[in-house]
Amino acid sequence: MIYDYPKYYEAAFSFRDIAAETAFIAHAIDRYSAVPVERVLEIACGPAPHAGELIRRGYAYTGMDINSTMLEYAGIAWKHLKPEPTFFKANMVRFDSRFKADFVFVMLGSLYLNSIEEMQSHFDSVASALTPGGLYFLDCCIQFSDMMVPVHSNRVVTGDRDISIQSAFDIRLIDPARQIYEEIWRVDVDDNGKHHTFEMVEHNKAIYPQEFLLFINQHPAFDFVGWWEDWDFNRPITVGCNPTRPLALIRRV
Numbered sequence: 001m002i003y004d005y006p007k008y009y010e011a012a013f014s015f016r017d018i019a020a021e022t023a024f025i026a027h028a029i030d031r032y033s034a035v036p037v038e039r040v041l042e043i044a045c046g047p048a049p050h051a052g053e054l055i056r057r058g059y060a061y062t063g064m065d066i067n068s069t070m071l072e073y074a075g076i077a078w079k080h081l082k083p084e085p086t087f088f089k090a091n092m093v094r095f096d097s098r099f100k101a102d103f104v105f106v107m108l109g110s111l112y113l114n115s116i117e118e119m120q121s122h123f124d125s126v127a128s129a130l131t132p133g134g135l136y137f138l139d140c141c142i143q144f145s146d147m148m149v150p151v152h153s154n155r156v157v158t159g160d161r162d163i164s165i166q167s168a169f170d171i172r173l174i175d176p177a178r179q180i181y182e183e184i185w186r187v188d189v190d191d192n193g194k195h196h197t198f199e200m201v202e203h204n205k206a207i208y209p210q211e212f213l214l215f216i217n218q219h220p221a222f223d224f225v226g227w228w229e230d231w232d233f234n235r236p237i238t239v240g241c242n243p244t245r246p247l248a249l250i251r252r253v
């Protein structure tokens with residue numbers, strides 16, 4: 001699977017503006033955190049693309065992921081930073097955070113929860129890792145748009161060093177009662193003339209906006225702060241808009 005080849009994963013997602021995304025995160029902390037933030041914790045960090053920018057801004061960084069290869073790769077890539085980032089292996093569904101954090105975040109829709117029970121235990125785990133008053137930021141984890149619309153079959157071509165990647169997603173609803181979607185992610189890699197193909201099949205429960213609001217409003221450890229579209233605080237998500245990159249913020253009570 002592509003998560004065992006972190007440099008290909010990085011190339012596939014190299015279209016992101018990591019500095020701008022990190023600036024948005026820092027802005028969210030300045031505006032909405034009720035506590036000063038020293039340590040941030042990224043859920044499903046992968047190669048930890050935001051670690052460099054966050055540490056440059058003065059935060060201590062901890063990343064957690066289920067994949068040992070990703071964790072090893074991130075540890076080596078960011079070893080030179082001060083303070084050196086720390087990483088640990090865990091399943092986001094239920095984890096004992098060895099490191100408490102003042103801010104928790106998950107990027108790029110990487111919230112892999114397959115039932116309401118897993119959702120409950122994930123948010124309980126985050127609540128116990130997070131300092132009261134601290135924020136949990138979720139990038140693209142709430143399903144605002146209709147997954148069945150073919151816009152989800154997209155194609156990204158990106159060149160990174162001598163690697164070029166074509167990535168295509170196909171998503172279909174396989175269990176409506178449990179809101180489970182099957183996502184087939186196919187990645188074709190041309191690494192200096194060597195070709196590799198990866199196909200990943202993931203099953204994931206969609207979290208719909210009203211469900212998320214209800215869940216957070218009923219969770220004793222969190223308050224809903226707000227949600228915005230596409231890295232822009234001037235674009236709060238309101239009735240009638242159709243966000244493609246929803247960013248949500250909740251606060252630990």
Ligand SMILES: C[S@@+](CC[C@H](N)C(=O)[O-])C[C@H]1O[C@@H](n2cnc3c(N)ncnc32)[C@H](O)[C@@H]1O
Nearest residue numbers: 003044045046065066067091092107108110112
């Ligand atoms: C799309 S990548 C996101 C990586 C990184 N956050 C980024 O912004 O590029 C998703 C990551 O989630 C990790 N992952 C998948 N299921 C997980 C789980 N149950 N618990 C923790 N990490 C998980 C994968 O190993 C992979 O590194």
